[in-house]
Amino acid sequence: MRLFPVRFLPGHLGSLGAALLALVLFGAACTTTARPELSERDPVNTEQLSGVRTEPAADNSQVIVATAVVDTVFVYSRPDGRDDGIEMSSPIPSGGPLVFLVEESEPGWHKVLLPIRPNGSTGWIRETDVTLARNRYRLVVSLTDFDLKVFQSSELVLQATVAVARENAPTPGGRYYITELLQPIERDTLYGQYAYGLSGFSETFQTFEGGPGQLGIHGTNDPDSLGSNVSSGCVRLADGDIEALVGLLPLGTPVEVIA
Numbered sequence: 414m415r416l417f418p419v420r421f422l423p424g425h426l427g428s429l430g431a432a433l434l435a436l437v438l439f440g441a442a443c444t445t446t447a448r449p450e451l452s453e454r455d456p457v458n459t460e461q462l463s464g465v466r467t468e469p470a471a472d473n474s475q476v477i478v479a480t481a482v483v484d485t486v487f488v489y490s491r492p493d494g495r496d497d498g499i500e501m502s503s504p505i506p507s508g509g510p511l512v513f514l515v516e517e518s519e520p521g522w523h524k525v526l527l528p529i530r531p532n533g534s535t536g537w538i539r540e541t542d543v544t545l546a547r548n549r550y551r552l553v554v555s556l557t558d559f560d561l562k563v564f565q566s567s568e569l570v571l572q573a574t575v576a577v578a579r580e581n582a583p584t585p586g587g588r589y590y591i592t593e594l595l596q597p598i599e600r601d602t603l604y605g606q607y608a609y610g611l612s613g614f615s616e617t618f619q620t621f622e623g624g625p626g627q628l629g630i631h632g633t634n635d636p637d638s639l640g641s642n643v644s645s646g647c648v649r650l651a652d653g654d655i656e657a658l659v660g661l662l663p664l665g666t667p668v669e670v671i672a
Contacts, residue, residue, distance in 0.1 A: 469515060473551060474566040477515035478590075478665030479523055479543035486511060486543070488536035492522035499536070501527075507593050507610070512664045513538065514590040514612070515545070528592050528612035532585055550661060552630075552668040554648055556584060559640045561630075561650065563661065571657055576638045576649035582617045584628065584646050586672030589613040590665050591630075605632020605652045607659050611668055615646040630668070631655065 469476045481503035489498040503511035513525035516535060523543065527534045553562045556577045563571040578584040593610040600606060608631035615626035629647040632655035633639070639651060648670075650658070 469517075473564075475547050475549045476551070476665070476667055477518075478546045478548050478663065479513040479515050479525055479538070480546065480664075481511040481542060482544055483542045486538055488525075488527065488538055490536060492519055492524070492537040494539070499529075501529075505593065507595065509593045510664070512590075512592060513543070514665055514667060526588070526590060526612060528590075530614050532587050532589070532613045532616070546663070546665070548663055548665055550663070550666045552662075552666060553671065554630075554668065555671045556586070557672075561648065561654075563658065565661075570661070571654065573650055573654040574639045576633065576641055576643050578644045578646045579642050582615065582645045583672070584644075584648065584670055585613065585616045586670050587613060589628065589668045589670065591662060591668065592664065594659065594664070601634050603633055603635060603649075605634060605650070605655055607632055607655045609658075609662075613670075618645065630658075 481501075484503060486501045486503065487494070487498040488501060490496050501511055505511050513523070513527065516524045516526060518524070518540070521540055522537050523540055523545075524535055524537050527536055549566045551564050553564070554560070554575065554577075559575055559577060561571075561573045561575045562569055589611045591609050592612050595608045595610065596606070597604045597608065608629050611628040611630065613628040615628065618626040626646070631647060631649060632652040633649040634652075635649075636651055638649060643649070
């Protein structure tokens with residue numbers, strides 16, 4: 414997998430920090446050109462939870478995001494820790510925190526959506542390994558309509574035209590979430606001003622340009638491509654729209670892709 418020098422802006426969810434050099438492994442299935450140098454940004458707008466209701470809202474008005482507070486999170490198939498489980502490291506390769514989207518909870522455990530193949534995988538993690546935050550934002554992407562909508566609870570706060578994948582490399586429909594926010598050091602690229610990494614992966618490419626075929630949402634220096642099928646799996650936005658999202662969306666924001 415290819416390495417790229419980046420600046421990582423450290424801090425907890427909801428704050429921005431000072432820049433330092435790090436390395437990122439970002440293999441998004443977005444374009445056939447070489448990926449740019451990237452720096453990670455730490456998004457905003459989360460509400461830390463302590464001693465309150467931790468179930469996601471049934472009406473999608475809020476979700477619960479879990480952020481790792483240990484170096485290694487063990488993920489199990491059941492909420493008892495009796496199987497071998499899998500290990501997931503924090504920070505992730507780009508330098509940001511490991512986050513999960515909480516699906517349900519029971520004493521001592523959270524069932525979470527996982528940023529691994531196959532898409533839609535879930536597992537159980539110990540509640541002591543994470544902190545929780547409430548997130549009231551969600552994205553809905555319609556591939557056939559070339560449309561992206563951002564909701565805060567039930568309120569539509571942004572709607573934008575997007576470019577999506579080619580027919581021979583389609584973006585798989587499903588429910589994902591934002592795992593990282595990256596900023597190209599060189600801005601005049603097909604990645605535009607910012608790139609969000611998602612928890613999902615291409616079902617066409619097991620690897621892509623040296624990376625894992627991760628799905629993403631990013632800006633573009635080619636606004637004429639919006640409203641068309643041009644990418645290898647990612648969703649492209651106008652730079653002005655992606656910049657607006659950076660001021661709104663925290664890590665863990667759910668993304669529903671409607672194929």
